[in-house]
Amino acid sequence: MLFLAELSSLKSKVFLELKNYSYTFEGEKFRIDIIPAERGARLYELLEDGEGLYILVPVPFSEKELLRITYPRESFLSDRRRVIGRFFLFFGIASVVAFGLSVAFSIYAVNPMRQALRMIEEVNKDIIHDLNTPMMTLRVNLKMLRSKYPQDEELERIEFALKQLETFKENLRPLETKTEFKMEEVNLKELIEKEAADFKKVYPEKEIRLELETVKIKADRSAAVRIVSNLLENAFKHGLKGSWVRVLLRGDKLIVENPSKPPRDVNKLFERYYRESQRGLGLGLSIVKKLASELGWKVKAEYSDGVFRVVILLKKS
Secondary structure (H helix, E strand, O other): HHHHHHHHHHHHHHHHHHHHHHHOOOEEEOOOEEOOOOOOOOOOEEEOOOOOEEEEEOOEEEEEEEEEEEEEEHHHHHHHHHHHHHHHHHHHHHHHHHHHHHHHHHHHHHHHHHHHEEEEEEEHHHHHHHHHHHHHHHHHHHHHHHOOOOOHHHHHHHHHHHHHHHHHHHHOOOOOOOOOOOOEEEEHHHHHHHHHHHHHHHHOOOOEEEEEOOOOOEEEEHHHHHHHHHHHHHHHHHOOOOOEEEEEEEOOOEEEEEOOOOOOOOHHHHOOOOOOOOOOOOOOOHHHHHHHHHHEEEEEEEEEEEEEEEEEEEOOO
């Protein structure tokens, strides 16, 4: 049973690494292929065939192609052999060391390490969540263009600019402490219009309805952008296909709503890592809740008559 649990843990680890790689495309550990999209394709699930373990993810701006990210079978078999070796080594040691001592050591040594890894994981995922959409779009399209124009100097300059962006992201990784807000006057109407225009380019099939008054508040501009961007991303990504997204800004109230399937538990939607589907990491709305609370704004989610909405009560003073 312990051996099977280790193998299951290994597959889970590979699955998480495949998903993270689909956001960052860093390193040479995995193979990337662009394949035709098939009806009923299982996206963001760990699959296995003769070539190895793999996941399928959408290609931005293309409904006819999918990205297949593969962990080669040879690499997985090598990892499995190491798991088997560790298992027998552990079994031999456990036969010599008293059961009580081994349990005490596990509690003392393993749990703090797991807690530390979880803390690091939370920081990394928050950063990746904010950067994954633009960086994935750039990487995938650059890969497709590079295959067509392998000697193009213009593409080399773009790749260099993307590398600079990656360096910037890496520089942010050590920032584990809470960032102090820089409060300034923010025109929410203009901010929402700009963010909505960017999302409309990515989701041209969806109608966006803006009902915005001119509202200016004291807030941290970066935090306000992240809140609006995550709300719009959630609405566009999880709304029904071919539907609409409505943004209402009036007085001290901001509402973002869209037609959707009924959520399983609307009260859990702001919890970190809670997901209603296989898409994403379950961070968007939790980031909205965290930043809004720190700004003194109140956030709630509602679902009625086939429409999901997030309501934010703004603090103007």
